Amino acid sequence: MPFTQEHSEDIQLLEDAAHRFIQTEVQPHLEAWEEAGQFPRSLYARAAELGWLGMGYPEELGGTPTPWAVRNAMTIALARTGGSGGLLASLFSHNIGMPPVLRHGSKELQARIIPDVLAGRKISALCITEPGGGTDVSALKTTAGLDGNDYVVDGEKTFITSGTRADWLTVAVRTDLQNKGPMGISMLMIPGDAPGVSRSPLKKMGWLCSDTAHIRFDGVRVPAANLVGEEGSGFKIILTNFNGERLAMSALALGFAECCYDEALSWARQRKTFGMALVDHQVIRHKLMDMKMRIESTRAWLNAVTARADAGDRGDKSAKGAEWVAQVCLLKNHATQTMQFCADQGVQILGGMGFMRGTACERIYREVKVMMIGGGAEEIMKELASRQLGL
Secondary structure, X not given: OOOOHHHHHHHHHHHXXXXXXXXXXXXXXXXXXXXXXXXXXXXXXXXXXXXXXXXXXXXXXXXXXXXXXXXXXXXXXHXXXXXXXXXXXXXXXXXXXXXXXXXXXXXXXXXXXXXXXXOOOOOEEEEOOOOOOOOOHHHOOOEEEEEOOEEEEEEEEEEEEOOOOOOEEEEEEEOOOOOOOHHHEEEXXXXXXXXXXXXXXXXXXXXXXXXXXXXXXEEEEEEHHHEEOOOXXXXXXXXXXXXXXXXXXXXXXXXXXXXXXXXXXXXXXXXXEOOEEHHHOHHHHHHHHHHHHHHHHHHHHHHHHXXXXXXXXXXXXXXXXXXXXXXXXXXXXXXXXXXXXXHHHHHHHHHHHHHOOOOHHHHHHHHHHHHHHOOOOHHHHHHHHHHHOOO
């Protein structure tokens, strides 16, 4: 779908709605949610009501076809006004859990799962990472052996966003037990309440209101009809899924960087030191400009990569490819480094207040590391980008 003037108007409406949503329905409760380690399930239905959960999905499944430019604008607006990675990571965890089903699942599987998720009635989680595997997806050990019309799943997943209460788990499993490499991997949809599924909540540095879990599968029986795509196609599905996740994370990181800038600037204008506003000190203005410089470079790069993503989705085969994948990887690194820099400078400008819970800069400072690791660590992003560029 091409980006039009109508989409530009949609973006302004989205930004206004995001601001109202955060100010009225999130900010008054956020600290309590952080302490509780989760937010109300009713927030999913509210996000669905606003049309946000269905963005980018087909109408026949309850969604709204939307270009990446609009989706990323919404992500930036929510991050910039909310400053809570935990909230957004869990509220939109379906955007990493559902795309494999949408792209590769059978029509029956799509109809059975996706509409409830987009309506906020069900929660979706993606289960890739294992205790001993991390980014090395090809080495995963969770197995799924076929027994009659069922797969029997055994293994563990960890660091799973929305993991403690997800209704649908999109799980990477090894179906070819003789093949220890990437070709033996498949994807299965496992109900969260299936017998043999157990979950343990994890304590984290940041993303406190995101329910994150270690999940165990002990003889879990899953109908063969829940296979996503064909057996052995899981590794390719995962790699494709990562591109969208990393692009969305880049937009998220930009929004958080802007949030830090906004809070730091507001504080600097109000705070008086040595008889003058903090912003009147040259060193503070220069810190703000260093933040602004990184924010604007990230925005320009994100817009360029996003435009190519939308062109590729419209059928322009030259828009995507190995070089574009490299761009996504490097953009993700640049965006999260921008977030890291702005969080650090924001805390420094706020001084003692920047060390206190309740400020956006403090929260984002704690959350930046998961952004630099999740979806592919910086080191992996550089290596993948170099290989995509033939180095």
